[in-house]
Amino acid sequence: MNTAEIRNASLARRERQKAETRQAILDAARELFVVDGVEATTMRAIAAKIGYTPTAIYHHFKDKDALIMELCMADFRALGAAMYSIGRIEDPIERIRRMAKAYADFALANASQYRFMFMTDHGHSFDEEADKIEKSPEEDAYAFLLGAVEEGMQRDQFHTEFDEPHALAQTFWSGIHGVISLWFTHQNNSYINLRDPHQAVERICTIMMRGTLRNPE
Amino acid sequence: MNTAEIRNASLARRERQKAETRQAILDAARELFVVDGVEATTMRAIAAKIGYTPTAIYHHFKDKDALIMELCMADFRALGAAMYSIGRIEDPIERIRRMAKAYADFALANASQYRFMFMTDHGHSFDEEADKIEKSPEEDAYAFLLGAVEEGMQRDQFHTEFDEPHALAQTFWSGIHGVISLWFTHQNNSYINLRDPHQAVERICTIMMRGTLRNPE
DNA sequence: TCAGTGACTTGACAGCGTTAAGTGAAGTAC
């Protein structure tokens, strides 16, 4: 090894070590967020979990919000991947059904994350993040749904009065989100006694399809 | 006035003064909660607003949670009243439609309160409160909706497969709640660009009715 | 060899919800 190679190697090692620490912070934060919730986990707890002082975190992330946001962005990508994994099913209506199920499965399996992604007001934080990623966080999943709705419209599968793809896609999303979010906040309410969320998602999905399709089979 | 009367009068005055202070705390807290949100409002800010020290509040409420919960219960009563005010419309389906609109109007006009009532996890706090009030907080509004759904079923207005009143009432509720809560968390997301919530509520309401009614007109 | 870089620590700050102990005015009893 000549001196230039050594320098490069050592630079690379330092960068790798920094990246490892950064990842350790993210992993620790993720685990604590999932177990205790985002609000309840402290910077001190995250630091202690990986054997650093709390201030060390601030060398890798601007503040707690930036740390949270990074994990949140990863979750959006994961949701997008979960949506995408159902593949290109020919019938757009069937595709929407499958998306609803995949969405609900993701939400129920990642409750803490879902809470933070869709049940917390982030103000304009997402807009700011979007500039960096070059597209909005929900884009993948939302665009996927929107595409299916548009395709269904092109095939005249919906009643003619539903001619605005965004409006219809947002309605479908709202319905599923309503079931999920109500479940998260009211599952312990003994008076309301909410029904099983998986079945509830299926139910509202059936109802919304029957309410919008031209020929519900 | 004899001595007994004087004693009673002074006791009454002291109780009234205490009640006034208590109410002042509630009023100040309400205003701050609405403006800044529940989380961002501090006990110190509430106290400062009415010219007391923070600790004074603890003579009237066990802790911040108890103070919040009291306001929350008042909001549930207000929502119940808003529902009840639409009156006993003959057709249960039309009644459900009106309820949806009244519910959405309440939510959009009382955003902070709605957030806390239906978008925050209260664990078993409501159950504990319910023991005191002898009925669960949502009871009024939920029972009102449930009654309309049951009536619609008795009149065979819904498809026969929808034979469980709770399941259907919860589905309707979920749909409206989904539109509202998504609006609150994502109204500023420029990529999603959510449609007007009033129209969105009307849209999902129409869709859900068409998807459940035997003879949608 | 020596200055410089940068990951990390030390020690602190302001603000939070909450509480033990104290104050002082009003009511009660003799």
Add this chain to the structure above:
DNA sequence: GTACTTCACTTAACGCTGTCAAGTCACTGA
């Protein structure tokens, strides 16, 4: 009239939070 009690409220503090200025120290480059 004086002593005792009650109680709404204050004072001063505790432990907790997110965050930051300053310091440490191993490693790098000339």
